[in-house]
Amino acid sequence: MRMEECKSVFCPGFSLAQTIESGQCFRWKKWEEGRYTVLSGAHQVMLAQTGDSILFLEETTQAEAAYWRNYFDWDREYDKIKERLCRRDRVMEKAVSVGGGIRILRQEFFETLIGFIISQNNHIPRIRGIMERISQNYGTPLESGEFAFPTPQQLAAASEEDFRRLGAGFRARYLTDAVEKVLSGQVSEERLRQADTAAAKAELMTICGVGEKVADCVLLFGLGRWEVFPTDVWIRRMMEQLYFRGKETGLKEIQKEAERRFGAYRGLAQQYLFYYGRESQQERRKRDDKNKCHASAGNGGDPLPDGGV
DNA sequence: CTCCAGGGATCAG
């Protein structure tokens, strides 16, 4: 491969690693530090980051480059939004200092729906494995040897038993229902895009296995609605610890507080908090592993900065 | 071995 065939894109403030590993997307491979293959729908790309530049590591057509520019949301100005989120909020300031390179991906609707149905009560590495096997068994092979994510038509060939065989467990029933409703038009991407967020959410939740949290993830990552605040166990922990003095708090109150603090950008704020929470937990585990021979008395120091405003 | 995971359906009151 000659260098002049590769495109390089200047993306100040963007972090490929943070964005890919922030739990929004499930179809990627990490080759080495800052170097990833990413799949979305029938698209595939290999990227590397050095400093503020993103390098396309293979020949890429203009159309493909444009696809990924949109996918990674590179044209949006994030600085002003971050400033707004951090105004009078030291906690968010800290979260942005840890994961401020994250972008909200513009993912394919159907793939996002399937991915987050699988996500329920599941680990991210395992979600990735199931998504990979679904692609290998039902998606169109690409020249690279990877597979496109299957279309609804292709996935219609999969029975509940097939999904279970691929490791989906009790979610197999949810997957066949989602495929059927999308295929029949009972859930329609076009209608979802036209509808206001509340109506779109209600339509998504007609799918068995899609509750509030999964619907919010699909709205945020698959339909570009930033005015949602997907609240999973991590976000609940973070919000309670950081904004409610560690007190147990109901879902409605958490979401009300998120709207009050972060307004129309609370989807992005949620992603910063999610990454911050998981990142600090990984740091804690690393530290605990290192100290496990020295009888350390638990409580390894700073859980998280406690958070008045 | 037990515990838990980017929850939701179902059942019990």
Next chain:
DNA sequence: CTGATCCATGGA
């Protein structure tokens, strides 16, 4: 309406 329980599976 709220709250407890169950759900498959595999990695820690």
